[in-house]
């Protein structure tokens with residue numbers, strides 16, 4: 001008997017999902033302690049891989065001959081070498097939006113913590129001091145403008161919550177038009193610079209890509225108002241972290257971050273001096289950090305895990321991959337060949353052999369069998385229009401009932 005496909009869970013996943021995965025026709029291996037390095041030698045014979053922030057490198061994928069699917073039990077897939085996966089025909093899927101509320105909750109936790117200096121007040125009390133005068137100096141957030149860079153799942157959630165805090169949300173994003181902003185009930189900034197200049201609180205929720213890397217630049221901190229609040233619960237590489245440090249020291253910017261460069265994945269020590277900035281500078285700036293915990297509520301982890309199970313179940317039982325991030329929308333197929341034929345061994349293979357001989361590239365194939373099992377309809381998405389000679393050869397097969405060519409819209 002053929003062994004079941006192996007499913008490796010290489011990061012901590014909600015136990016309820018692990019239990020559910022065990023009911024599927026797969027052999028579940030739960031090894032959350034694997035590191036980036038040990039993962040590289042653990043993918044032999046693995047068909048499905050589930051990870052959170054653990055890096056999945058090209059080297060790991062090179063030895064993963066049986067891997068079909070990687071599920072990122074979270075939002076961002078930048079920790080996976082998606083290009084290497086695509087080159088090997090491995091699906092990569094994520095769980096978009098499922099941890100958005102948890103991140104938005106932490107954003108407001110940080111804003112209020114900064115305004116009230118809650119962590120310092122708690123530490124002071126814990127040290128046996130009653131420094132009421134020192135900590136009774138908050139400004140309050142009602143009526144303040146909060147600028148949201150990136151109106152994806154998290155940015156939109158932050159916008160909703162901002163209103164309930166009595167704040168005025170304004171947004172900027174790649175595709176945010178004034179009309180869309182009005183629909184969301186928020187103000188619109190036409191550039192990131194304008195957003196930063198108008199914001200008492202600036203919070204970044206952009207995806208990380210080549211165009212957003214370092215987008216929160218020195219210039220952005222220059223235009224922010226003095227003693228403004230800056231929040232980064234997204235990705236460290238979105239920000240010029242040196243410029244952020246300068247802004248804390250020289251213009252009193254108050255910062256809350258959940259993410260930091262060189263996160264010590266799997267280790268307990270962190271080497272950065274950013275967290276030493278928690279005492280206010282002479283300009284009043286300081287930084288509070290949390291150790292990448294924004295998505296780590298039970299609620300979010302259950303939602304993420306449930307979505308992970310949905311993706312895997314669909315892949316195993318229906319052959320489709322919800323939330324796939326690496327299947328091209330830019331197919332070069334411009335025609336669809338529709339072939340109705342008798343459902344006999346070799347008919348489709350014969351048709352494909354003719355198409356191959358005429359040098360036509362096939363990009364997608366589906367085949368539907370009709371009740372009774374005697375006829376089927378195949379749809380082939382092809383790159384170039386077949387010649388009459390090619391169609392003639394296909395029509396000449398006894399088992400072929402009808403052939404049609406449909407021109408596809410150019411969506412590229």
Ligand SMILES: NC(=O)C1=CN([C@@H]2O[C@H](COP(=O)(O)OP(=O)(O)OC[C@H]3O[C@@H](n4cnc5c(N)ncnc54)[C@H](O)[C@@H]3O)[C@@H](O)[C@H]2O)C=CC1
Nearest residue numbers: 075076150151152153154174205206207211233234294295
């Ligand atoms: N700290 C944590 O634990 C977590 C952090 N994140 C991070 O939060 C960020 C936002 O996540 P989601 O809202 O789930 O993602 P999303 O994909 O729903 O939203 C991303 C937004 O960035 C915008 N964007 C992307 N490229 C752009 C460009 N070149 N110019 C302007 N706008 C651009 C998109 O239009 C979209 O509005 C991501 O960086 C993600 O990695 C997400 C979940 C948990």
Ligand SMILES: O=C(O)C(=O)COP(=O)(O)O
Nearest residue numbers: 052053073074075076295
């Ligand atoms: O979902 C994301 O993109 C996150 O950053 C959350 O990361 P985590 O799954 O908590 O390691």
